[in-house]
Amino acid sequence: MTAVFWIAIIFGFYMAWSIGANDAANAMGTSVGSRAVSFKEAVIIAAIFEFAGAFLAGSGVTDTMRKGIIDPMVFNTLPSGTEIFAIGMLAALMSAAIWIHIAAFLGWPVSTTHSIVGAISGFGIAAIGFDAIQWAKVGFIAMSWLTSPVLGGILAFTVFMAIRKLILDTDDPVTSVKKWSPLFAFPVFAVLSLVLFFKGLNNFYDKDLHLFVFARSAAGDPSFFFDNTTAVLLALAVGFIAAIVTGVLLARINLEVKEKDLSEKEVAFRKVEKVFRYLQVITACFVAFAHGSNDVANSIGPLAAIIGLFNLDNFEFVGEIQAKVPVLNWVLLLGGVGIVIGLATYGWKVIETVGTKITEITPSRGFAAEFGAAATILLGSKLGVPLSTTHTIVGAVIGVGFARGVNALNLKIIWSIIQSWIYTLPFTGVLTVVLFFILKAIFI
Numbered sequence: 001m002t003a004v005f006w007i008a009i010i011f012g013f014y015m016a017w018s019i020g021a022n023d024a025a026n027a028m029g030t031s032v033g034s035r036a037v038s039f040k041e042a043v044i045i046a047a048i049f050e051f052a053g054a055f056l057a058g059s060g061v062t063d064t065m066r067k068g069i070i071d072p073m074v075f076n077t078l079p080s081g082t083e084i085f086a087i088g089m090l091a092a093l094m095s096a097a098i099w100i101h102i103a104a105f106l107g108w109p110v111s112t113t114h115s116i117v118g119a120i121s122g123f124g125i126a127a128i129g130f131d132a133i134q135w136a137k138v139g140f141i142a143m144s145w146l147t148s149p150v151l152g153g154i155l156a157f158t159v160f161m162a163i164r165k166l167i168l169d170t171d172d173p174v175t176s177v178k179k180w181s182p183l184f185a186f187p188v189f190a191v192l193s194l195v196l197f198f199k200g201l202n203n204f205y206d207k208d209l210h211l212f213v214f215a216r217s218a219a220g221d222p223s224f225f226f227d228n229t230t231a232v233l234l235a236l237a238v239g240f241i242a243a244i245v246t247g248v249l250l251a252r253i254n255l256e257v258k259e260k261d262l263s264e265k266e267v268a269f270r271k272v273e274k275v276f277r278y279l280q281v282i283t284a285c286f287v288a289f290a291h292g293s294n295d296v297a298n299s300i301g302p303l304a305a306i307i308g309l310f311n312l313d314n315f316e317f318v319g320e321i322q323a324k325v326p327v328l329n330w331v332l333l334l335g336g337v338g339i340v341i342g343l344a345t346y347g348w349k350v351i352e353t354v355g356t357k358i359t360e361i362t363p364s365r366g367f368a369a370e371f372g373a374a375a376t377i378l379l380g381s382k383l384g385v386p387l388s389t390t391h392t393i394v395g396a397v398i399g400v401g402f403a404r405g406v407n408a409l410n411l412k413i414i415w416s417i418i419q420s421w422i423y424t425l426p427f428t429g430v431l432t433v434v435l436f437f438i439l440k441a442i443f444i
Helices: 002-033 039-056 072-077 081-106 114-126 135-142 143-170 174-198 229-250 262-301 301-307 329-346 349-358 363-383 389-402 409-442
Strands: 062-063 211-216 220-229 324-326
Touching: 002 039, 002 081, 002 114, 002 262, 002 301, 002 329, 002 363, 002 389, 002 409, 039 174, 039 262, 039 329, 039 349, 062 143, 072 081, 081 114, 081 301, 081 349, 081 409, 114 135, 114 301, 114 409, 143 174, 143 262, 143 363, 143 389, 174 229, 174 262, 174 363, 211 409, 220 229, 229 262, 262 329, 301 324, 301 329, 349 389, 349 409, 363 389, 389 409
Parallel strands: none
Antiparallel strands: 062 324, 211 220
8 A cells, every 4th residue: 555655645636736737727817818917927936935835834634535425434344444535545646637737738727625625525426326425415515516616706897997987987987096096906906905804815714713823822811813804804904004105105106108109199198007017916916825825735535545555665565544634744745836837837728728718818917807806705705605716717708708899708718617517527537446446446
C-alpha cells in the first residue's frame, strides 16, 4: 500500500495543477479578457494571492467525504475496508484531476466541487452500492447548476446597468466616473471584505462559538478572535476608506489617452475604462485570495484522506479512517504551487473562453461581472444556497453581455459550457468506478 501513498502525492499535485489551469483561470478570466491585466500579470497576481490564500488561510481540516456524500465510517465494517477506502479516494482524486484537465484542454470552465462530488459518488456506488449515496445532498449540490449562474447573472447585469446609466450614457462620462466611482467603491470593497471573511477565512470560523478564531491559548480557548458583528463593521470601514482613497486617487490619476484619431466620445470612454481597470485589478486580487484559501484544501481532500491513513514516520499503512483529517502544511504548499503552475502553463484556454468568447469584456463590464459574482458568493454562503464559484462567474459574464442584448452573447459557446457542467458528475462518477476496480485488482 505504500505505493498508493506516492501515487496519491503525484495525483494530488496533478489535481492542483488542473485546478490552476481551470478554476484559477476563471478567477482571472475577466481581468485578462478586458485587458485590465496581461496574462503575465494575471499569473503574478495568482502566484501571490492564490498561493497566499492556499497556504496562509487554507483549511487545517477537511471533510474527507466532501459535502457529506457518503459516510466514511461505513468502511470500518467492511472486509479490507481501510484498503478499499484508500483505493477509492485515490480513484476519486485521479478521476477529478483528469476531468478538470480535459475540460481545461477544451476551454470549458467546470466546477472543482462538482468534479469531486461526482468522483466520490462513483466510488461510493462501486464500493458499497447506490444506497450508500446521500442522493438528496447530491441533488442539492446539483441545484447550483441553476442558482449560481442565474444569481450571478442578475447581480452583474444590475451593476453594469447602474454603471451605464450613471456614467457611460451621460453627456460627460469622465466627470461622472469621478463623481460616482467613490460611491461604487464603498459597496464593492465592503462586499469583497465580507467575502474574504466569510469565504476566504471560513476555515478560521468556529461555528460553535460564532467567532473568527486566529489563535488559541494553551487550554484551547480563543485568545485572538472577533465575532460576526465586528467582521461586518470592519468590512464597512474598509468600504468607507476605499471610497475616500478612490476619490483622492481619481483627482491625481493621469487619464490621458495616447491613441490618436479618436472622437471626443471615444476618448471619454477610454478614460472611464482606465478608471475601472484599476478597480478590476483590485477585485481580481480579492477573488484570487478567496479562491486559494477556500477551494484548495477541499479540492485535495482525497489526498489528505489518503495521507491520514499512513504513518508519516515510516510510510506504513495504518488504516485509521477519520471523518475529518488534518491538512498538513506541505500538502497546502503542494496545492498552492500546483495551482500557480497550472495557471501559468495551461490556464490561457479557459481564460480565453471566459474573457473573450462568451461576450466582449471591457474593464467596466469585467468589474461588474466580478463584483456580481463576489456578491452572489457572499449571499449564497450566508443563506446556505448551493453555489459554484465557476458557474457564478460564468453567469456574471453572461449577465453583463446580456445587458447589451442577446446578440452580444456567443450562444454556441454558452451551450457548450452548459453541456460541460452536465457532463461533470456522470463523467467523474463513471471514470472513478473504472479506476477503482483497476486499482483494487492491483493493490488488494
